[in-house]
Amino acid sequence: MDINKEWQKLEQARSNQSPIKKEEIMQAIQLESTSTIAELKKRLGQKINWIIFFIVLFLAVAAFNYSNLGVVAIMGLATVLYGVGYIVIKQEHKKLISHDEANLSVLDTLKANREAIVSALKKERLFGIVALPIMLVVGLSFGPLQKGYSFAEIFEREYNLYAILVIAFLIIILGFGAEKMNKIAFGGYIEKLNVQINALEKVS
Amino acid sequence: MIDENEFVELVQANDRIIHKVVGLYADNEEDKKDLYQETLLQLWKALKGFRGEASFTTFMYKVALNVALSFNKKANRLSTTTFDSQQVQSKIEKTTESYEILYFIIKRLPETDRMIISLHLDGYKNGEIAEIIGLTINNVNVKIHRIKEKITHEYKQLNHGY
Numbered sequence: 001m002d003i004n005k006e007w008q009k010l011e012q013a014r015s016n017q018s019p020i021k022k023e024e025i026m027q028a029i030q031l032e033s034t035s036t037i038a039e040l041k042k043r044l045g046q047k048i049n050w051i052i053f054f055i056v057l058f059l060a061v062a063a064f065n066y067s068n069l070g071v072v073a074i075m076g077l078a079t080v081l082y083g084v085g086y087i088v089i090k091q092e093h094k095k096l097i098s099h100d101e102a103n104l105s106v107l108d109t110l111k112a113n114r115e116a117i118v119s120a121l122k123k124e125r126l127f128g129i130v131a132l133p134i135m136l137v138v139g140l141s142f143g144p145l146q147k148g149y150s151f152a153e154i155f156e157r158e159y160n161l162y163a164i165l166v167i168a169f170l171i172i173i174l175g176f177g178a179e180k181m182n183k184i185a186f187g188g189y190i191e192k193l194n195v196q197i198n199a200l201e202k203v204s
Numbered sequence: 205m206i207d208e209n210e211f212v213e214l215v216q217a218n219d220r221i222i223h224k225v226v227g228l229y230a231d232n233e234e235d236k237k238d239l240y241q242e243t244l245l246q247l248w249k250a251l252k253g254f255r256g257e258a259s260f261t262t263f264m265y266k267v268a269l270n271v272a273l274s275f276n277k278k279a280n281r282l283s284t285t286t287f288d289s290q291q292v293q294s295k296i297e298k299t300t301e302s303y304e305i306l307y308f309i310i311k312r313l314p315e316t317d318r319m320i321i322s323l324h325l326d327g328y329k330n331g332e333i334a335e336i337i338g339l340t341i342n343n344v345n346v347k348i349h350r351i352k353e354k355i356t357h358e359y360k361q362l363n364h365g366y
Contacts, residue, residue: 001302001359003352007325010303017223019216026212028244035242036276103253105338106319109270189276196273199316200339 036189037096037113040120044093047124051086055079061142070145078134085127092120107200114193121182128178132171136164206251215244218261222247222268224326228311228318229272243271265326266336269319302359309358313351320344321351 032038062075095116104112140163144154154160206214215222222243230236247267254263299305310318323333334344 001306001356003306003355004325006303006306009301010307011220013301013303014223015220017220020219022212022216025215025244026208028241029248031241031245033242033245034238035246035271035274037274103255106266106269106273106336107338110273113274192276193274196316199314200337 036186037116040117040186041093041096044089044096044120044124047127048086048089048093051082051089055082055086058082058138065146068146068148070150071142074138074141074145078138081130081134085131088123089127092116092123096120107197110193110197110200114190114197117186117190117193121186125175125178125182128175132174133168136167136171140164206254211248211251214260214264215247218264221261221264224322225265225268225272228322229275229315235275239272239275242275243268246271262328262332262336265323269336273315273319305359305362306355309355309362312358313354317347317351317354320347321355324348 058075058079062072062079065071065075140160141151141154145151155164222240226236226239226243230239247264250263250267254260258266299308310321313321320333320337323336324330328336330341330344330348333339333348334341337344339347
């Protein structure tokens with residue numbers, strides 16, 4: 001069999017397809033992307049919005065309690081840590097949209113996709129590990145701080161220590177759950193990229 | 205810079221490339237439609253990075269392949285609409301045209317091999333294929349040789365050695 005000739009015959013047999021209409025093209029380019037990268041980008045975008053919401057909330061609470069040094073300190077700390085989280089997640093979000101398909105090779109695009117997803121998931125997890133304890137401390141100390149108690153007094157209370165232990169346990173469970181969900185959502189895709197990258201790189 | 209109207213004209217003139225890639229990578233009508241639309245969308249988005257160093261058709265081919273290789277088929281589709289290797293086998297058995305057999309043999313190859321052989325059969329030189337995919341020319345030479353051997357072997361098997 002002459003593969004090239006058969007391919008040409010195939011091209012001829014399929015060349016009678018009617019060309020796509022302008023309206024169909026315009027409709028397609030206005031649709032939302034269904035790619036895995038777009039899904040992750042959307043998720044990080046939502047996370048960024050939540051971070052902004054909490055920063056505004058922390059600042060508002062600090063402003064309304066400006067005379068209470070304890071509240072201002074805890075809200076200030078939470079704002080700074082969430083601010084760092086915002087910068088990190090925003091950078092990952094940018095990485096997901098900046099990959100340049102026009103000038104990268106197929107192999108480089110596959111690698112860029114894999115690295116962008118793995119890095120975004122890693123940073124997202126790291127942010128979760130930092131953000132949840134902050135929320136825990138803020139949540140437990142806000143009320144008592146408003147009433148004029150000091151940090152030492154708040155965390156000396158036995159029930160607060162129990163609450164920390166219970167919530168810390170829940171955070172670990174939630175962490176495992178989130179990891180599992182990420183594996184379900186992105187594990188298969190990352191594996192697919194790995195297989196394709198290996199197949200292209202391996203000529204044995 | 206290519207404007208909207210030029211983009212439409214270029215797509216209309218070359219959409220056989222997208223049809224070909226979609227046909228090689230998607231198995232059922234729903235996936236084909238999704239992949240076709242996603243390719244157009246990504247092509248439009250990637251257009252601002254198109255510097256005109258390669259031809260528009262090469263650029264289109266590369267974007268279409270990138271999208272196809274990254275495409276996640278919807279797992280929840282009805283099994284009756286999937287086009288698995290058994291169905292490919294049954295299609296091969298039913299067809300009499302040798303070019304159709306070739307098409308289904310190529311469709312059964314690993315995704316990356318499908319990409320290399322379709323570029324080769326579409327007349328791209330090995331140096332161009334190496335640049336599009338990101339391999340060395342030697343790697344491309346070896347790959348094409350092996351894929352062709354595999355196709356010929358499968359074709360012979362399907363035709364009982366003829």
